[in-house]
Amino acid sequence: MEHRPSAGLTAMRRRGGVRGGTMIELLEHDILCIIFSYLDVFDLVRCTAVCKSWNVVIKKSELLQALYFKLRRDSVESSSSGQRKSFELGLQEVAMNYHSLCLQRGRLDIHQWKAHSVGVDQCRMKMGLLLTGVGDKVMRLWSLDSYKCEEEYYVPDTAPLVDFDFDESKIVGLLGTRVAIWRRNGKRSIFPSREGTFSKGLCLRYIDPEAVIGCEDGTARVFDMYSRTCSRIIKMHSGPVTCLALSDDQLIVSGSSLGSVSISSLSSDQRVATLRSTDSAGIRTLCFNPSSHLVFAGTTVGYTYCWDLRTMKSLWGTRISSNVVYSLNHLQSDNSTLVVGGIDGVLRVLNQNTGKVLSRCVIDDEKLISSSRNMHSSVEKKKGIRLLDEAELDQIPRTCRPPITCLAVGMKKVVTAHNSKYIRLWKFNM
Numbered sequence: 001m002e003h004r005p006s007a008g009l010t011a012m013r014r015r016g017g018v019r020g021g022t023m024i025e026l027l028e029h030d031i032l033c034i035i036f037s038y039l040d041v042f043d044l045v046r047c048t049a050v051c052k053s054w055n056v057v058i059k060k061s062e063l064l065q066a067l068y069f070k071l072r073r074d075s076v077e078s079s080s081s082g083q084r085k086s087f088e089l090g091l092q093e094v095a096m097n098y099h100s101l102c103l104q105r106g107r108l109d110i111h112q113w114k115a116h117s118v119g120v121d122q123c124r125m126k127m128g129l130l131l132t133g134v135g136d137k138v139m140r141l142w143s144l145d146s147y148k149c150e151e152e153y154y155v156p157d158t159a160p161l162v163d164f165d166f167d168e169s170k171i172v173g174l175l176g177t178r179v180a181i182w183r184r185n186g187k188r189s190i191f192p193s194r195e196g197t198f199s200k201g202l203c204l205r206y207i208d209p210e211a212v213i214g215c216e217d218g219t220a221r222v223f224d225m226y227s228r229t230c231s232r233i234i235k236m237h238s239g240p241v242t243c244l245a246l247s248d249d250q251l252i253v254s255g256s257s258l259g260s261v262s263i264s265s266l267s268s269d270q271r272v273a274t275l276r277s278t279d280s281a282g283i284r285t286l287c288f289n290p291s292s293h294l295v296f297a298g299t300t301v302g303y304t305y306c307w308d309l310r311t312m313k314s315l316w317g318t319r320i321s322s323n324v325v326y327s328l329n330h331l332q333s334d335n336s337t338l339v340v341g342g343i344d345g346v347l348r349v350l351n352q353n354t355g356k357v358l359s360r361c362v363i364d365d366e367k368l369i370s371s372s373r374n375m376h377s378s379v380e381k382k383k384g385i386r387l388l389d390e391a392e393l394d395q396i397p398r399t400c401r402p403p404i405t406c407l408a409v410g411m412k413k414v415v416t417a418h419n420s421k422y423i424r425l426w427k428f429n430m
Contacts, residue, residue, distance in 0.1 A: 032057050048094040052430055055098065092333065095411070100336040102412045102428040103349045104358045108384030109369070112424040113147055113377045115140060121419040124165055125408035130415055131166050132423055139164060139171065139182075144410075144425065147377045153182045163204040172211055172225070174204040179211055179223050189228075205244040210266070212252055214241030220252055222266065236262045236271070245288040245295070251309070253295055255283030261297055263309065273312040277305050285327050292335045294352060298325025304340055306355060318355035320348055327407045339409050341416060344393060345401025347426065360387040361426070365399040384426060 036044060036058060048055045120135035129150070133139035139161070141151040155161045159176035166172070171182040177200065182188045203214040206225070213221045218239055222232040237256035245253040250266040259282055261275040277283070279301060286297040293309045302321035307314050323343040330338050330352065337358065338350040349359040364383040371380045385400070393401070406417040414426040 045094055049097065055094070059095075096331070096334050096336065098430075099331055099334060099412055102430055103337050103339065103414075106412070106428040106430045108361060108386065109427045109429075110363055110382045110384050110424055111147070111379050111427065112382065112422045113379045114421050115142065115149075115423040116421055119419045119421060120423075121405035121417050122164065123406050123408050123415050123417045123423065125410050125415050126166065127168065128410075130408070130423070131164065131171065132417065133164060134161050135419065137161075139173070141166075142423075144413075144415075147379050149377070151184070153188070156180075162201055165204065165206060167208075172204065172206050174201045174213060177201065179204070179213065179225075181225060202240055202242055203244050205246050207246050207248075212244055212246060212266070214244045214254055216240045218256070220244070220254060220264070234264050234271075236264060242283055243286045243297075245286055247288055247309075248290055253286060253288055253309075255286045255297055257282040259283060259299070261286065261295065261307070263312070275307045275312065275314070277303065278317055279303050284324055287329050289330060289335065289352070291333050292352070296328055296330075296338055296352070298328050298340060298342065300324050302342065304328065304338075304350065304355060306352070315353070316355040318350070318357070320350070320357055321346070326403070326405050329407055329409045331409045331411060334409075339407060339414055341404030341407045343403045345398070345403050345418075346387070346393065347404065347407070347414065347416065360391075361385065362387060362396060362401045363399075363424070365397065 032054070036047065039047065044058055048058050115132050116136055118136045120132050122132065122134040124131045128144055130142040130144055131139060132142065137155045137157070139153040139155070140149050142148065143150055153171055155175065159178060162174040162176065164171060164173040169184055173180045173182070180188060200216040201213040202216055205212050209225050210231070211223045211225055213223065215221055218235060218237040218241060220234045220236050220241060221230050222234065223229070224231050234252065236252070236254045237258060237260060239256045239258035241254045242257050243255040247253065251272065252264045252266050254262050256262070259277050259280040261283060263272040263275070264270065265272055275295070277297070277299060279299060281299040281301040281303065283297050284300050286295060288295050294315070295307045295309060297305045302323055302325055303317055303319045304325060305314065305317045320340060321342050321344050325340060325342040328338060328340040336352055338352050340348045340350055345362065347361040348357055350357055361384050364385050367383060369381045369383060371378065402418040402420065404416050405419045408415045412428045416424045416426065418424070
């Protein structure tokens with residue numbers, strides 16, 4: 001069965017002159033800079049949304065910035081600083097809008113490579129780096145530019161790796177009933193089990209200097225990563241804590257296998273609120289958007305929910321699948337789109353404010369565009385397919401939609417893990 005882009009997208013590209021280009025796109029870079037130098041900051045921001053080439057010129061041209069601020073050299077320093085800040089905020093907003101538009105309508109290519117010798121089901125992405133693991137005895141840190149494995153971190157044989165996260169200096173992992181830290185220089189330390197012993201940890205999140213462990217007994221255990229002690233035990237649920245998120249204002253957001261989301265204060269150990277879904281199915285995954293104060297959760301029966309932490313009210317609930325939603329996430333500072341994946345293998349893009357499904361994507365597994373091998377890895381390139389609204393999932397081969405066990409969202413890209421040896425990078429471009 002062939003799945004083609006929607007007629008609306010084809011028509012939009014034809015109207016936009018994608019086939020042959022337009023006369024304005026033939027102007028040289030320097031001429032565009034001179035023209036743009038006569039505009040004020042708000043008109044410049046509007047121009048970034050006209051087309052990709054204008055966006056690149058305005059955002060990256062040093063000549064443009066020099067001309068722009070030269071025109072305003074008679075302004076006082078504070079005014080100039082304010083204009084620069086306004087300019088940067090405007091560009092950030094445009095960048096987020098462009099990212100969301102790419103996820104919804106952009107051309108989709110998928111790069112995949114063999115990242116491990118056995119299946120792994122977790123991935124985390126930050127600062128152009130990707131960390132993969134859970135499934136074997138090693139975590140690997142990859143460059144998303146070269147697909148090179150930059151570093152490897154080995155897991156001791158004494159305990160399985162359950163969950164992990166990382167930053168620019170370290171990796172924090174949950175090993176059964178212990179917490180471990182790998183320094184980026186390769187040294188590893190493990191918290192002694194006698195200090196803050198817990199029965200079984202199911203998930204981990206951290207904000208320096210504290211790591212929070214969601215446990216099978218319904219508690220969240222807070223560990224100080226420098227003193228290596230359990231500082232607090234907070235009762236979150238009457239059932240297992242299956243997923244966690246932390247806010248910058250010291251809140252712990254946790255999901256339970258019993259179907260509720262609890263909010264507690266990290267500083268006072270007090271439960272703030274309990275958020276409930278309408279289907280009472282287990283909460284499998286959640287994430288928190290600090291810029292909009294929204295919490296998103298996916299359940300074991302295919303529902304996705306959204307609550308506003310400012311009011312502790314439910315905003316929407318949508319059943320997007322008949323099966324488990326394993327992972328959902330969004331780009332930091334993006335208030336428009338939410339990317340969701342699960343057992344049915346369809347990568348979905350949702351509207352954060354309404355829950356409406358904006359796009360459904362799968363892999364064109366029958367057609368290999370190219371295969372290349374460098375000194376680091378062998379990378380295969382395939383096409384992604386955007387499904388039409390009327391497309392039936394049961395008619396799409398499982399090879400085109402392997403279960404998505406975890407996903408991470410970057411600017412115009414999504415990385416997925418599938419409990420297989422392969423990691424896939426979905427690239428979205430207009």
